[in-house]
Each structure stands twice: as structure tokens, then as C-alpha cells.
Amino acid sequence: MSQPPVVIWAPAVKRLLHYKDLVPRLEEVLGKFSKRDSAEVLQPVRTAVPLQKHNGFMLSMPAYMENTGILSTKLVCLYKRNEGSTLPSTQATMLLLDPECGNMKAVMDGEVITHMRTAAVSAISAKLLMHPEAEVLTILGTGKQALSHYDVFTEMFAFKEVRVWSHTRQRADMFCQHVPGPLKAFSSAEEAVRGADVIVTVTRSTEPVLFGAWVKPGAHVSAVGACRPDWRELDDALMKEAVLYVDSREGAMAESGDVILSGAKVFAELGDVVNGAKPALREKTTVFKSLGRSLKKDRKPYVNCALLTFVLGGRNGSSGCRVCSAGV
Ligand SMILES: NC(=O)c1ccc[n+]([C@@H]2O[C@H](COP(=O)([O-])OP(=O)(O)OC[C@H]3O[C@@H](n4cnc5c(N)ncnc54)[C@H](O)[C@@H]3O)[C@@H](O)[C@H]2O)c1
Numbered sequence: 001m002s003q004p005p006v007v008i009w010a011p012a013v014k015r016l017l018h019y020k021d022l023v024p025r026l027e028e029v030l031g032k033f034s035k036r037d038s039a040e041v042l043q044p045v046r047t048a049v050p051l052q053k054h055n056g057f058m059l060s061m062p063a064y065m066e067n068t069g070i071l072s073t074k075l076v077c078l079y080k081r082n083e084g085s086t087l088p089s090t091q092a093t094m095l096l097l098d099p100e101c102g103n104m105k106a107v108m109d110g111e112v113i114t115h116m117r118t119a120a121v122s123a124i125s126a127k128l129l130m131h132p133e134a135e136v137l138t139i140l141g142t143g144k145q146a147l148s149h150y151d152v153f154t155e156m157f158a159f160k161e162v163r164v165w166s167h168t169r170q171r172a173d174m175f176c177q178h179v180p181g182p183l184k185a186f187s188s189a190e191e192a193v194r195g196a197d198v199i200v201t202v203t204r205s206t207e208p209v210l211f212g213a214w215v216k217p218g219a220h221v222s223a224v225g226a227c228r229p230d231w232r233e234l235d236d237a238l239m240k241e242a243v244l245y246v247d248s249r250e251g252a253m254a255e256s257g258d259v260i261l262s263g264a265k266v267f268a269e270l271g272d273v274v275n276g277a278k279p280a281l282r283e284k285t286t287v288f289k290s291l292g293r294s295l296k297k298d299r300k301p302y303v304n305c306a307l308l309t310f311v312l313g314g315r316n317g318s319s320g321c322r323v324c325s326a327g328v
């Protein structure tokens with residue numbers, strides 16, 4: 001009989017997972033994914049179950065990395081919470097299985113993983129695409145993703161100024177009180193954005209919150225919210241003017257309202273840039289549209305929780321996963 005799975009909850013994930021390890025591993029897997037080699041990263045269609053009664057979705061995101069020996073799935077519940085709700089809008093669990101015999105090796109909290117993975121991929125986009133002398137970072141949104149993006153962007157880059165906007169001034173002020181380091185809260189998104197070199201959009205908005213007319217030419221945008229085909233965070237002007245990078249072409253065409261509804265053309269995947277197959281056009285205005293997974297009804301591999309199991313549960317010789325052998 002197989003051993004019961006190891007349970008790794010949020011405090012342990014926080015202890016184990018560090019951006020300095022996560023960022024290079026994610027960069028490596030983004031590159032592997034863009035080569036479309038199914039022995040490297042195979043992530044079939046993500047299934048989305050609408051929870052109409054509760055205004056949400058349950059997403060099932062399996063992944064297999066044959067060469068690395070990783071089999072996993074992430075389950076995400078995504079809710080459109082009412083304003084003022086204290087419940088998280090995104091909740092996630094990860095299951096790590098042994099690909100040799102199918103037994104479950106670990107059950108992991110997926111919330112911290114989702115916060116950190118998403119922010120780390122945005123930071124990779126900035127590393128590759130922002131102007132090398134970028135000085136001003138603006139974050140639109142003040143939730144969980146805003147915090148993880150603040151953490152990794154300030155760890156990796158030396159911005160002279162960090163600005164934050166939320167759709168209520170109170171939220172922006174609260175965010176500034178809770179994070180260490182100098183931050184400026186703004187009541188107007190336009191004022192927060194004008195002159196910024198890097199802009200991160202991490203809101204639950206379904207309408208544009210960032211407009212091309214405000215964006216400084218040559219700025220880099222990491223657009224993280226709006227993950228449904230009819231949701232927007234960016235307006236048409238920005239989507240059409242900017243050079244568009246995505247995590248997956250298939251995902252962007254299937255899921256991103258910003259891409260689908262604006263008719264913008266994808267220039268490259270981040271993995272293409274990592275692989276040297278496409279250039280990083282730093283001097284242009286660039287948008288990285290982050291989605292993390294695909295709903296498209298095809299069998300193309302995709303990348304998301306595979307990235308995290310690669311980091312958390314990479315094979316350690318023949319003895320099984322690092323997480324289990326570490327006995328966490
Ligand atoms: N791309 C990815 O891989 C990925 C991963 C995780 C989350 N997300 C998305 O990122 C977004 C943020 O996630 P989170 O976990 O930080 O959520 P959260 O609920 O913690 O924070 C959301 C923020 O959006 C703000 N907001 C809500 N409605 C708004 C509106 N109409 N206009 C402007 N701001 C509004 C809230 O005040 C809050 O600051 C969500 O859309 C989520 O689905 C994307």
C-alpha cells in the first residue's frame with residue numbers, strides 16, 4: 001500500500017519557496033514550454049466549471065513533465081467577490097502524484113504558490129522587456145497579487161519610486177501601510193500611471209483600468225487580471241499600440257478578453273524570448289498578457305502548475321520528489 005501523501009500547507013510553502021529559486025526555474029520552464037516538446041511540459045486543456053450560483057469558476061489544471069518525472073494538478077476556485085468580502089477571490093490546492101504508479105505524494109496549499117508563481121513570471125517579463133534604466137513602478141490593484149508583485153519586483157529591481165492605485169483610496173492607503181518600504185498611494189489611476197516605466201495590472205476589474213493614452217512610450221506592462229474572454233483590464237489603444245507578449249499563444253487566443261476583443265496580434269511568447277527565438281523589444285511599449293493556463297479545446301501542452309511542481313517537487317535522483325524526501 002502506498003504511503004499517505006505529505007501535506008504541505010501555506011506556512012511550509014512560504015518557508016520552502018523563494019523568488020531567487022523560483023524565478024530561474026520558471027524562466028527555464030517557460031523556455032521549454034515554447035519549444036512545444038511534450039516530453040518536457042505537457043499540460044492539456046484546463047477545465048473550467050462555472051459556479052453560477054456562487055459567481056465563480058472551478059479550474060482544473062493537470063500537468064505532466066515526463067523528462068522531469070512530475071505529475072500534478074492544481075485546482076483553483078475563482079470567485080467574483082462582492083466589495084468588502086474578506087474571503088479570498090482565488091483559492092487553490094495542488095496535488096502531486098507519482099507518475100510511475102499514480103499514487104498521491106503530496107497535497108499542497110496552492111494559494112501562496114499562485115501568488116508567487118504569477119508574480120515571478122511577471123518579474124521575468126519585466127526583466128526581459130523593461131527599459132534597463134526603469135525607475136518608476138506602478139501597481140494597479142491592492143490585493144494578494146499586488147503584494148506578491150510588490151515583493152518580487154522590489155527584490156529583483158531597484159526602482160526609485162513605487163506607486164499604487166486601487167479603485168478606492170482607502171485600499172491604496174491600507175496597502176501602503178502594510179508593506180515595508182516607501183510607496184505612494186494614488187486616488188487617480190491616470191496620475192499613478194503617467195510617467196511610469198513599468199506598470200502591473202492586478203485587479204478584478206472586468207472593464208479597462210489602464211488606457212494607452214496614459215502610458216509612457218517605451219513602458220512595460222504586465223497585465224495579470226482579466227482572465228476570461230469577456231473581461232478587460234487594458235483598452236484597445238494600448239493593446240494595439242504595444243508589442244504583445246504572452247505566456248501561451250493558445251491561451252491568449254482562447255481566454256484573454258484584452259487580446260480577443262481588441263484584435264491585437266501576439267508577437268511572441270516569453271519562452272520564445274528566453275530561447276532567443278524572438279527579440280525582446282525593450283525600446284518599444286510592451287505588454288505581457290499573463291493568463292497562466294488555457295481553456296482551449298485542443299491537446300496542446302500548456303504551462304502553469306507544472307512550473308511549480310518542477311520547483312517544489314523536482315526529482316532528486318531516483319528517490320522520488322524533493323518535497324517528500326525532505327520530509328516536510
Ligand atoms: N494571470 C494569472 O496567472 C493570475 C493568477 C492569479 C490571479 N490572477 C488574477 O489577478 C487578479 C488579482 O488577483 P488577486 O488574487 O490579487 O485578487 P484580490 O481579490 O486579492 O485583489 C483584487 C484587487 O482588485 C481590486 N478591484 C476589484 N474590483 C475592481 C474594479 N472594478 N476596478 C479596479 N479594481 C478592482 C480590489 O480592490 C483588489 O485590490 C484577479 O483578476 C485574478 O483572477 C491572474
Ligand SMILES: O=C(O)[C@@H]1CCCCN1
Pocket residue numbers: 076078090114227291292293304
Ligand atoms: O493560473 C492561475 O493559477 C490563475 C488562477 C486564477 C485565474 C487566473 N489564473
